[in-house]
Amino acid sequence: MKSLLTPLMCALLAAPAFAQEKPDTEKRPSADQRIADLERRLDAMSRELESQKTGSAMPVVAEEGRFGLGAGASKVYAVPSGLSIGGYGEFLYENKAATLQDGSHVGSEKKLDALRLVLYTGYKFTDRIVFNSEIEFEHGGYSDDKPEGEVVVEFAYLDFLIHKAFNVRAGQMLVPMGFINELHEPPAFLGARRPMVERTLIPATWHENGVGVHGDLPGNLTYRVYLMNGLDASGFSASGIRGGRQAGKEANAQSLAWTGRLDWTPLPGVLVGGSFYTGNSNQTGTGAALTTTVWDAHAEYRARGFQVRGLYTRTSNSAGAVAALDVADPAREVGTRQWGGYLEAGYDLLRGSRQALIPYVRYERLDAQQQVAAGVFADGSRDRTLLTTGVAYKPIPQVAVKADWTRDENRANTGRDQFSLALGYTF
Secondary structure (H helix, E strand, O other), rough: OOHHHHHHHHHHHHHHHHHHOOOOOOOOOOHHHHHHHHHHHHHHHHHHHHHHHHHOOOOOOOOOOOOOOOOOOHHHHHHOEEEEEEEEEEEEEEEEEEEOOOOOEEOOEEEEEEEEEEEEEEEEEEOOOOEEEEEEEOOOOOOOOOOOOEEEEEEEEEEEEEEOOOOEEEEEEEEEOOOOOOOHHHOOOOOOOOOOHHHOOOOOOEEEEEEEEEEEOOOEEEEEEEEEEOEEEEHHEEOOOOOOOOOOOOOOOOOEEEEEEEEOOOOEEEEEEEEEEEEEEEOOOOOOOOOEEEEEEEEEEEEEOOOEEEEEEEEEOHHHHHHOOOOOOOHHHOOEEEEEEEEEEEOOOOOOOOOOEEEEEEEEEEEEEEEOOOOOOOOOEEEEEEEEEEEEEEEEEEEEEEEEEEEEEEOOOOOOOOEEEEEEEEE
16 A cells, blocks of 8 residues: 555645746645645545455445444545445344233244345535435335335435534434434444334434534534424324424424534543434424423443443423323323433454454333323333343444344333344445
8 A cells, every 4th residue: 555655645745836836926725724635635545545456436334434424324425526325234033922021922923024225325526515315225115015115215415514613414314312313234233123212212213304513523522403393293102202203204394393412532432422302393383382302311432342332311292282182192192201221231252353243231221101191091011121132243344143132021011022133234
């Protein structure tokens, strides 16, 4: 690589000499600007040379993402210009126990699912204007004889990269909450399935239309703040707010919502942060405002083969507005207060090598009906405790095979234990 870069560096270093021949009336860039431009061009050329060396016209996917996205999802930011293609996929086998925890027999349930096939497509118009998108085919995709599949646009936005500390993003975007909603590529998280807390209370994958700003601040801080269309309370239920996502499809925008996050990385491998969402979920334009507020605090540590992650979240829905709903409305059963959290840890037994073998454990607690409106009976099955133990094997960083067992208990004793096996990849 050094032998290839040397003549390129010489040519680039010689470039300012030509700029000096321009008339003095033209404003010349400062020394710092020339150095920054030189570093940028050297980085782009080294990436291009590496891709040629591997026989690929696209950049090699990195293990870390950029601008709040996963490695595959942020590939477009690394290309010199033009088209970028990435993606990920998941296959999932689930085997639920035949017996409920109260002793009753319900029969085993076994499924083998082509869970997701995702394509990231981006286009870098200039160094300042970037388009990025994610198109997801779920459960084998959609066809007339298999209507349970679906095709979803999970994000499609334009980034206007103005400054390291201030950039503008507009379009359909991921709500920047928790860990999984933005970083959901299979090799990026432990477990054959995503944490239950981040599938229900923070309803991943959660994406809406809007506009906002993001950037990096001094002190190793990163932030994102968006104004988006709000949730639609007509889709709420006893299981939570997940059904209220509008997903950018002719979204009712009678009421808008604010969401954002702030993360601090004091040391490499250490992350501490929080995120929030708040807005009126009454999209009818009449009646009392149904304010939904979600917040979370999260932290992560990765070093010397260890990876530890923890998250705590709370959701509130204005009790008066929920109580005023029609008694037959399923949204009336939504918890006026919900809470949950999890702690997971893993250790790479093969640390230091290209491969990884990671035993892991995850403990989760959540209650989607911690408090309910007057006249609503809280369902004990919504108060859950899950313990997942398993192992993940990565022959290369972009491919993961995961197997685990989940003990799923609830206050109604209707939980079912489950064995899960997953194959995932990203590129």
